[in-house]
Amino acid sequence: MTTSTDAAPAPHLREDLLTPRFYTTEINKAARTDLERQRPVFEAMLGEMEADYNRDHFDRKAPLQRLRALDPDQKAAYESYLVRSCVSEFSGFLLFKELSRQLQSAQRPELSRLFNLMARDEARHAGFLNRALVAEGIEIDLPALSGKRPITWFPLNWVLYSVYLSEKIGYWRYILIDRHLKANPDNAFAPLFDFFEPWCQDENRHGDIFNMLIRCWPGLNSGLRGRLLSRFFLWSVFLTHSLTVCERGNFYRLLGMEPDRFDEAVLRQTNRTARRAFPVVFMLDGPAFFQLRDQLVDTYRQLRAAQGQPLRRLRLQARFAGLLLRQFLQPMEASGLSPSRSQAVEPLP
Ligand SMILES: [Fe+2]
Numbered sequence: 301m302t303t304s305t306d307a308a309p310a311p312h313l314r315e316d317l318l319t320p321r322f323y324t325t326e327i328n329k330a331a332r333t334d335l336e337r338q339r340p341v342f343e344a345m346l347g348e349m350e351a352d353y354n355r356d357h358f359d360r361k362a363p364l365q366r367l368r369a370l371d372p373d374q375k376a377a378y379e380s381y382l383v384r385s386c387v388s389e390f391s392g393f394l395l396f397k398e399l400s401r402q403l404q405s406a407q408r409p410e411l412s413r414l415f416n417l418m419a420r421d422e423a424r425h426a427g428f429l430n431r432a433l434v435a436e437g438i439e440i441d442l443p444a445l446s447g448k449r450p451i452t453w454f455p456l457n458w459v460l461y462s463v464y465l466s467e468k469i470g471y472w473r474y475i476l477i478d479r480h481l482k483a484n485p486d487n488a489f490a491p492l493f494d495f496f497e498p499w500c501q502d503e504n505r506h507g508d509i510f511n512m513l514i515r516c517w518p519g520l521n522s523g524l525r526g527r528l529l530s531r532f533f534l535w536s537v538f539l540t541h542s543l544t545v546c547e548r549g550n551f552y553r554l555l556g557m558e559p560d561r562f563d564e565a566v567l568r569q570t571n572r573t574a575r576r577a578f579p580v581v582f583m584l585d586g587p588a589f590f591q592l593r594d595q596l597v598d599t600y601r602q603l604r605a606a607q608g609q610p611l612r613r614l615r616l617q618a619r620f621a622g623l624l625l626r627q628f629l630q631p632m633e634a635s636g637l638s639p640s641r642s643q644a645v646e647p648l649p
Pocket residue numbers: 389392421422425502503
């Protein structure tokens with residue numbers, strides 16, 4: 301990564317623990333996906349992806365220069381948001397492209413096509429964010445970045461659960477920012493935000509595709525396994541979101557949003573949406589889950605500030621671990637999902 305003014309990346313652009321990783325999975329197992337259980341839904345989704353509703357949306361010529369000057373802290377917040385989003389979209393592209401390639405070799409042309417079309421969308425998203433970065437004078441060499449980073453291997457069912465959730469949480473993040481900026485147009489300081497509404501529909505479709513793929517594997521969204529997978533992935537995706545949003549709150553404040561409230565709204569909506577795919581979801585009626593989140597974020601901040609104080613760090617780590625466990629064990633409720641039922645494609649609001 302280079303900036304036009306600097307040979308070394310600025311500190312706010314360094315990658316840390318929360319930065320998205322690159323993933324791969326059990327391709328042989330993926331190639332055994334039994335689409336016949338979901339044939340009508342599969343055809344409908346492939347048709348939607350082929351229709352390519354956003355073909356003209358991501359206009360390569362649209363100017364992405366910022367509309368107003370930002371002070372150095374604000375500029376750093378905006379740029380690190382762009383970098384993280386761009387890397388995250390690009391890691392989606394790599395996963396889908398690789399799956400598409402391998403499924404083609406495994407003689408599953410239909411599945412390969414579906415993944416190729418999702419890779420197309422993610423490449424557009426990453427490309428658009430990359431253009432916004434170039435407008436800031438920053439160039440990331442994405443292909444080189446993927447070569448340098450470790451690739452994390454996940455079992456197929458982990459990929460199905462975690463990608464489903466990251467697509468749906470991505471949908472809610474984009475749409476909630478879009479709604480907020482439509483209500484507060486003075487805060488829309490970059491033309492990039494004008495593109496979020498149709499953009500989030502891509503993520504929504506990808507999420508629905510993963511829901512369909514989960515349903516192709518009997519037993520994956522029911523029984524003890526389904527309950528454990530639901531709990532683990534809802535908890536870990538929510539935790540990562542809370543730590544990222546609250547730790548990097550300046551970007552959201554720059555948009556005129558309260559980071560904690562934005563995080564809470566995204567989590568509540570994603571949890572509600574996950575009822576269509578997972579057998580259980582968290583009970584978020586009361587404040588308990590978010591009180592624990594506040595304590596987790598607070599402890600996390602203290603931990604980061606306690607470099608060079610081993611005893612204090614040890615105490616904070618123990619506290620953090622205890623809070624993690626309590627949040628993980630928060631009550632869940634049945635979503636009323638019937639595993640055998642064919643999935644209806646419902647548009648989100
Ligand atoms: Fe995307």
